[in-house]
Amino acid sequence: MVDEMNPFSNALKQLDIAAEKLNLSPYIHEYLRHIQRILEVSIPVVMDDGHLEVFTGYRAQHNSVRGPGKGGIRYSPDVSIDEVKALAMWMTWKCAVMNLPLSGAKGGVICDPSTLSPRELEHITRRYASEIRNVIGPDKDIPAPDMGTGAREMAWIMDTYSMDAGHPIPGVVTGKPVEVGGSLGRNAATGMGIFYIIRKLLSNLNQACTDCSFAIQGFGNVGLNTAMALYKEGSKIVAVSDVKGGIYNPEGINIDDLKQYSEANGGTVTGFPGGDPISNEDLLEIDVNVLIPAAVENVITHANAPNIKARIIVEGANGPTTPDADVILEENGIIVVPDILANAGGVTVSYFEWLQDVQSYFWPLARINQELEQIMLKAFDDMWDVYQREKCSMRLAAYIIAVERVAKGVELRGIYP
Numbered sequence: 001m002v003d004e005m006n007p008f009s010n011a012l013k014q015l016d017i018a019a020e021k022l023n024l025s026p027y028i029h030e031y032l033r034h035i036q037r038i039l040e041v042s043i044p045v046v047m048d049d050g051h052l053e054v055f056t057g058y059r060a061q062h063n064s065v066r067g068p069g070k071g072g073i074r075y076s077p078d079v080s081i082d083e084v085k086a087l088a089m090w091m092t093w094k095c096a097v098m099n100l101p102l103s104g105a106k107g108g109v110i111c112d113p114s115t116l117s118p119r120e121l122e123h124i125t126r127r128y129a130s131e132i133r134n135v136i137g138p139d140k141d142i143p144a145p146d147m148g149t150g151a152r153e154m155a156w157i158m159d160t161y162s163m164d165a166g167h168p169i170p171g172v173v174t175g176k177p178v179e180v181g182g183s184l185g186r187n188a189a190t191g192m193g194i195f196y197i198i199r200k201l202l203s204n205l206n207q208a209c210t211d212c213s214f215a216i217q218g219f220g221n222v223g224l225n226t227a228m229a230l231y232k233e234g235s236k237i238v239a240v241s242d243v244k245g246g247i248y249n250p251e252g253i254n255i256d257d258l259k260q261y262s263e264a265n266g267g268t269v270t271g272f273p274g275g276d277p278i279s280n281e282d283l284l285e286i287d288v289n290v291l292i293p294a295a296v297e298n299v300i301t302h303a304n305a306p307n308i309k310a311r312i313i314v315e316g317a318n319g320p321t322t323p324d325a326d327v328i329l330e331e332n333g334i335i336v337v338p339d340i341l342a343n344a345g346g347v348t349v350s351y352f353e354w355l356q357d358v359q360s361y362f363w364p365l366a367r368i369n370q371e372l373e374q375i376m377l378k379a380f381d382d383m384w385d386v387y388q389r390e391k392c393s394m395r396l397a398a399y400i401i402a403v404e405r406v407a408k409g410v411e412l413r414g415i416y417p
Helices: 007-023 026-033 079-096 119-132 151-165 189-204 220-234 255-264 323-331 345-359 365-390 394-413
Strands: 037-046 052-061 069-077 103-110 141-145 215-216 236-242 243-247 276-278 290-293 312-314 334-337
Touching: 007 026, 007 079, 007 255, 007 323, 007 394, 026 394, 037 119, 037 334, 052 119, 052 141, 069 079, 069 151, 079 103, 079 334, 079 345, 079 365, 079 394, 103 119, 103 141, 103 151, 119 290, 119 312, 119 334, 119 365, 141 151, 141 215, 141 345, 189 312, 189 334, 189 345, 220 276, 236 255, 312 365, 334 394, 345 365, 365 394
Parallel strands: 069 103, 069 141, 215 236, 215 290, 290 312, 312 334
Antiparallel strands: 037 052, 052 103, 236 243, 243 276
16 A cells, blocks of 8 residues: 555556556557656745745656647645656546547646745746746647646746747647636636536436535635536535535535635635534545545545445546545445546636637637537547446546557557657
């Protein structure tokens, strides 16, 4: 169990399981186990009090067989080289299972954005963008927001890259403000994609959102927008948490009121009068129909998997379930909709944004939501067919599709030189 909490070890294990099922060529399997490129950079910043602090940043690109790299940039004290490598690999499979002409990449800076001023964050972001400039670009690798970053940081990166080039290049990043080339619908895209997948899955199981209870770990961009979509549908959400703690109400939580409370109280749900306190750990183990881990990786492990009571888990976060936990969940008959499909709404609308930037032609929100739903449901149907045919887990079904598509690209292009 030593490596269970190492995200890159988990990513490799998931690939190995799919490769064995596919009887993948040994040389293609070995090729896909390696990260194509990883850049580590130092980011010196003069802080507001005058002292110099040097931050460390990364940009990893797993594979470029199917197109330019795509993946977010996260700011967190927990960023590590293995985390970034794992996230880049997961992005490869995510883009492939959605059948987008993109490949996997990811970046991060080791810092705590909650302790930094806007000026310090801007300096970190701009210096980081300058340091990774040679490995990103509209035809190379297109970053996006992730944990700890948002539209503001993407605007800074776009501006830094464009200033170096001498002309505007909005397609270098996605997740930007609409006013500088961002796409309508991007902020809510991941949550909306999760909602579409949940609704489709329940329909296939002859259930409805209104018949089920939900618990959501995480109330950031992903958790919030998932909760809002489910609540609007009439679903009963009984538990929600963030990094500081959570709330539980078996009768259901008013998500509109919770959103207002969170915005007025520094972005936390703790202390909300419409529910009782609950820890993040306990939230995972309450008796609900659908559990949505939408915070960070490795929250469901071999230690707590036997205690999971939800019958369905829909992964809003990247890598929330370890391979050891997967085995236990499958033995217990729990359906797990994997991250590479469930939370792919974000990268799908990022793809739309990139297309709009390259073409300088922007779409109305109705078209974006319509095409997002269409792509999400097509990917779900593809996975469902494999899931039914192979009598395997949904994760393995999604990986079979994704790995096979990337492997076919390697086979057709060959190994240079």
